[in-house]
Amino acid sequence: MSQAIIEVNQLTKQFKAKTAVHKADFKIAKGEIFGLIGQNGAGKSTLLKMIGGLMYPSSGEIHLFNHAVSDNHAYFERMGLLIEDAGLLPHYSAYENLDLIAISYGLKGRKKHINELLKLVGLDESNKTKVKNYSMGMKQRLGIAVALMGSPDVLILDEPINGLDPQGISEVRKLILQLNKTGMTIIISSHILEELSKVATKYAILHEGEVIEINSKEELQLKCEERIEVEVDEARMAIPILEEQLNIKNYKVISDGTVYVYDTHIENHQITKVLVENGISVHSILKHKQSLEQYFLKRTGSEVDSHD
Amino acid sequence: MINLFKMDLHRFKNNRIMYLLLFIYAAFQIFGIFMMSQYPVEQGGIPVSAMNASEFIQSVLSQTPSWVLMYVAVFSVYFYMSEYNTGFYKNYISMKNARMYSVLSKILILGLFVLLMLTTMVIADLIGRSIFFGNTAIGDVGFFIKLLVGQFLLHWAFSIVVLCIAMITKNLIASLVIGLVLGLNVPGMIVGAVESLISDLNVSSYLLVNTITSIKDLNNMGDVIHVAGVAVIFILLFSFIAVRYKLKEDLK
Ligand SMILES: Nc1ncnc2c1ncn2[C@@H]1O[C@H](COP(=O)(O)OP(=O)(O)OP(=O)(O)O)[C@@H](O)[C@H]1O
Ligand SMILES: [Mg+2]
Numbered sequence: 275m276s277q278a279i280i281e282v283n284q285l286t287k288q289f290k291a292k293t294a295v296h297k298a299d300f301k302i303a304k305g306e307i308f309g310l311i312g313q314n315g316a317g318k319s320t321l322l323k324m325i326g327g328l329m330y331p332s333s334g335e336i337h338l339f340n341h342a343v344s345d346n347h348a349y350f351e352r353m354g355l356l357i358e359d360a361g362l363l364p365h366y367s368a369y370e371n372l373d374l375i376a377i378s379y380g381l382k383g384r385k386k387h388i389n390e391l392l393k394l395v396g397l398d399e400s401n402k403t404k405v406k407n408y409s410m411g412m413k414q415r416l417g418i419a420v421a422l423m424g425s426p427d428v429l430i431l432d433e434p435i436n437g438l439d440p441q442g443i444s445e446v447r448k449l450i451l452q453l454n455k456t457g458m459t460i461i462i463s464s465h466i467l468e469e470l471s472k473v474a475t476k477y478a479i480l481h482e483g484e485v486i487e488i489n490s491k492e493e494l495q496l497k498c499e500e501r502i503e504v505e506v507d508e509a510r511m512a513i514p515i516l517e518e519q520l521n522i523k524n525y526k527v528i529s530d531g532t533v534y535v536y537d538t539h540i541e542n543h544q545i546t547k548v549l550v551e552n553g554i555s556v557h558s559i560l561k562h563k564q565s566l567e568q569y570f571l572k573r574t575g576s577e578v579d580s581h582d
Numbered sequence: 583m584i585n586l587f588k589m590d591l592h593r594f595k596n597n598r599i600m601y602l603l604l605f606i607y608a609a610f611q612i613f614g615i616f617m618m619s620q621y622p623v624e625q626g627g628i629p630v631s632a633m634n635a636s637e638f639i640q641s642v643l644s645q646t647p648s649w650v651l652m653y654v655a656v657f658s659v660y661f662y663m664s665e666y667n668t669g670f671y672k673n674y675i676s677m678k679n680a681r682m683y684s685v686l687s688k689i690l691i692l693g694l695f696v697l698l699m700l701t702t703m704v705i706a707d708l709i710g711r712s713i714f715f716g717n718t719a720i721g722d723v724g725f726f727i728k729l730l731v732g733q734f735l736l737h738w739a740f741s742i743v744v745l746c747i748a749m750i751t752k753n754l755i756a757s758l759v760i761g762l763v764l765g766l767n768v769p770g771m772i773v774g775a776v777e778s779l780i781s782d783l784n785v786s787s788y789l790l791v792n793t794i795t796s797i798k799d800l801n802n803m804g805d806v807i808h809v810a811g812v813a814v815i816f817i818l819l820f821s822f823i824a825v826r827y828k829l830k831e832d833l834k
Contacts (some may be wrong), residue, residue: 323834328676328833329833355673362670374592374670377589378585378586423673
């Protein structure tokens with residue numbers, strides 16, 4: 275079991291009339307990509323602001339690198355933040371913004387570091403345009419560069435793909451995976467589970483301020499995978515028939531009487547037909563299919579009746 | 583601390599508003615002296631045109647509204663809010679002690695601005711007086727220096743008060759309005775009025791803006807202590823409040 279690099283216990287943030295985050299508990303291990311998913315107003319940004327040291331919890335504790343931060347705020351120093359909008363000075367260019375931050379960090383060799391970062395996020399280093407004239411996507415990219423400025427151990431990205439075009443989204447995804455390979459722990463929030471599922475290794479669902487579920491990538495896949503669940507008397511009798519007659523290769527025997535078939539080109543009735551023809555009675559056959567999005571909506575109790 | 587200050591200093595130096603404020607102030611000041619030469623006034627029995635630099639500065643600062651205070655208020659609000667509103671602080675605030683240092687650095691920058699402001703005032707006055715009054719007398723240099731140092735500290739204290747207001751209200755317009763109301767010495771006048779009604783207490787003369795606008799005899803030790811005491815107390819008190827506030831603040 276790898277070490278928890280971030281641990282929050284009963285973390286709560288109360289605004290005057292509103293509990294934005296309520297008794298959140300979770301651990302994040304080094305090297306994980308932790309996906310935080312929740313609807314608008316679920317409390318994602320508030321939670322991340324507390325972990326990033328911008329806001330103080332009303333109650334509960336945050337441990338970073340195995341130390342309670344209430345004892346020493348310096349642990350926040352190792353976090354790179356992009357929370358809500360990137361904090362950029364509108365009358366300065368990208369380079370000037372980064373340069374100011376580099377100065378505040380007391381970095382040596384600023385120019386080289388800044389140009390590397392700009393290149394990494396796909397911005398032109400010679401671009402003199404003021405940030406106020408940047409497109410949403412360019413601001414977002416610059417925000418990621420800013421978050422990486424201090425070479426953090428943990429990168430916190432709050433809805434980083436907001437405003438990016440499909441190409442930009444895929445670039446950011448690549449960047450996240452690339453940074454993660456270097457050992458960086460990444461926390462990323464979104465209201466689109468589908469998008470998170472392409473990068474995250476662990477997921478927390480936040481609903482109305484509460485962490486209602488934490489899944490590993492595998493658990494989530496299991497919950498959302500597309501499969502046909504076949505119940506028969508004896509699975510071992512059914513397998514050869516499915517293999518030979520329907521050319522099914524992708525399956526899993528779950529118990530003596532249950533087989534999950536993952537080949538998506540097969541229809542339920544084909545399975546029923548071959549099994550019955552071979553004298554195997556089928557107790558039930560069920561197509562299990564839910565998209566990540568459906569799953570998320572179900573878990574947050576906001577699934578709307580749909581007619582599809 | 584040093585790094586945050588360097589960063590703020592960069593922002594300060596590249597700030598066109600700052601140069602604009604200083605320039606407009608200087609232009610108005612010189613124009614004001616021109617007007618005085620057209621419509622001669624006197625104060626305390628001396629014609630303005632015959633005053634030395636110290637007397638002239640005291641007479642300028644004693645007239646409410648004090649333009650210098652207005653400019654200082656505008657700049658203090660502007661320098662803080664232009665960073666706060668963009669969220670730029672998010673980029674460095676998680677560094678060790680950054681909350682405290684960022685406030686201290688802002689306070690130093692305000693000191694720098696006040697210094698530039700007073701320098702501009704002295705230079706504009708000298709230019710205006712030499713052109714329109716043909717008078718460049720400075721008078722007693724010791725007195726002149728005491729006056730400038732005292733006024734520097736007092737104005738710096740005022741800028742820190744305004745900084746506190748901007749930090750706490752988090753609102754550009756509200757803090758500008760409050761800053762200007764303070765600059766107009768409205769609280770000083772109210773306290774003064776209440777005081778004269780109820781007792782022979784004299785708290786109001788120890789208020790910051792009252793101290794700035796009242797003419798002091800700095801050859802008198804009591805007046806020097808009064809000025810220095812008020813300035814130092816206000817600087818320390820409001821710096822402390824500003825730092826405390828920033829340490830506890832929930833940032834967006
Ligand atoms: N400073 C604040 N003062 C009062 N209420 C706040 C404050 N910040 C957030 N809230 C409230 O807390 C709740 C959670 O807000 P938060 O911004 O954390 O949600 P979110 O999950 O990030 O939403 P989104 O997807 O829209 O970004 C909201 O109801 C919001 O109104
Ligand atoms: Mg948010």
